[in-house]
Amino acid sequence: DWTMRAFREEAIEKIRVQVGKGRVICGLSGGVDSAVAAVLIHEAIGDQLTCVFVDHGLLRLNEAETVVDLFRHHYNIPLVHVDASKLFLGELKGVSDPEQKRKTIGRLFIDVFDAEAKKIGGAEFLAQGTLYPDVIESVSFTGGPSVTIKSHHNVGGLPARMNMKLVEPLRELFKDEVRVLGRELGLPEIFVGRHPFPGPGLAIRCPGDITKEKLDILRNADAVYIDQIRKAGLYDKIWQAFAVLLPVKTVGVMGDGRTYEYVVGLRAVTSTDGMTADFYPFDMSFLGATATRIINEVKGVNRVVYDVTSKPPGTIEWE
Numbered sequence: 001d002w003t004m005r006a007f008r009e010e011a012i013e014k015i016r017v018q019v020g021k022g023r024v025i026c027g028l029s030g031g032v033d034s035a036v037a038a039v040l041i042h043e044a045i046g047d048q049l050t051c052v053f054v055d056h057g058l059l060r061l062n063e064a065e066t067v068v069d070l071f072r073h074h075y076n077i078p079l080v081h082v083d084a085s086k087l088f089l090g091e092l093k094g095v096s097d098p099e100q101k102r103k104t105i106g107r108l109f110i111d112v113f114d115a116e117a118k119k120i121g122g123a124e125f126l127a128q129g130t131l132y133p134d135v136i137e138s139v140s141f142t143g144g145p146s147v148t149i150k151s152h153h154n155v156g157g158l159p160a161r162m163n164m165k166l167v168e169p170l171r172e173l174f175k176d177e178v179r180v181l182g183r184e185l186g187l188p189e190i191f192v193g194r195h196p197f198p199g200p201g202l203a204i205r206c207p208g209d210i211t212k213e214k215l216d217i218l219r220n221a222d223a224v225y226i227d228q229i230r231k232a233g234l235y236d237k238i239w240q241a242f243a244v245l246l247p248v249k250t251v252g253v254m255g256d257g258r259t260y261e262y263v264v265g266l267r268a269v270t271s272t273d274g275m276t277a278d279f280y281p282f283d284m285s286f287l288g289a290t291a292t293r294i295i296n297e298v299k300g301v302n303r304v305v306y307d308v309t310s311k312p313p314g315t316i317e318w319e
């Protein structure tokens with residue numbers, strides 16, 4: 001892509017000018033944006049960059065391994081992998097209010113990141129994969145009363161507390177452009193084409209209180225659902241698809257026995273920027289086959305429902 005090649009050259013030059021001989025820390029989330037930002041910055045300044053991946057225990061199946069492998073082995077980018085899942089899940093114990101979850105995760109994330117940054121001797125610059133829509137959504141332009149729908153945990157917070165200058169090479173880009181840039185930088189397709197994943201992770205896909213048991217059920221159900229979508233050739237037609245574990249058990253029947261297990265909600269939407277979205281109109285046969293597979297393959301689930309709400313009035317995530 002011609003335009004992206006030019007963008008890449010220009011962005012690299014800008015990063016070099018801004019950073020000079022300084023040190024940069026980049027937080028990886030497992031998502032496309034931070035990965036693309038990190039690879040671009042590494043290309044510009046090499047080992048002046050250190051990446052920190054805070055694993056909060058709220059990631060999808062095999063996600064941490066994939067990220068660590070990609071950065072350490074494919075790109076040779078210095079990466080600190082912090083397994084902070086015990087800390088996060090401990091502090092989240094009994095927390096069921098969505099905003100409280102987000103705030104707890106945001107605060108811990110900053111604490112852990114801050115501690116890691118100190119361990120590696122600090123840095124003058126903090127790199128973030130902030131996109132254009134993030135810039136807009138965090139600003140209130142009406143002058144009227146602004147309403148916080150959700151406290152996003154990826155913007156703000158960190159830089160102010162850490163007294164670091166920001167490096168945000170993707171600030172002018174939309175999601176689809178970041179993907180083109182990622183391909184330009186040689187990131188594997190399976191990574192570049194990945195659906196967006198929120199900073200607070202599975203915490204906001206597990207309404208009510210969060211336990212390791214529930215997270216494991218959710219991870220497994222989600223993996224089966226995504227596998228179904230990929231096999232049907234639908235993955236790239238959908239902006240975002242994921243499973244939600246409802247805090248509700250219902251009665252079912254299996255063989256000649258009664259079951260009493262959790263309900264899984266399935267969500268899939270089309271969108272161009274995440275600001276508005278339509279639910280994806282799967283065939284009933286696809287939904288039926290997916291429900292059967294989830295119930296057969298995931299212990300702890302005996303009912304599956306599909307979410308047919310668009311945004312607005314719904315949001316894409318359930319919390």
Ligand code: XMP
Pocket residue numbers: 150151152153154196197198199200240274275311314315316317318319
């Ligand atoms: P909602 O649920 O608000 O989500 O319709 C819109 C898009 O934003 C993602 N999302 C987040 N991403 N930190 C993130 O990095 C967050 O706190 C967060 N909350 C929602 C969501 O997955 C969807 O793509």
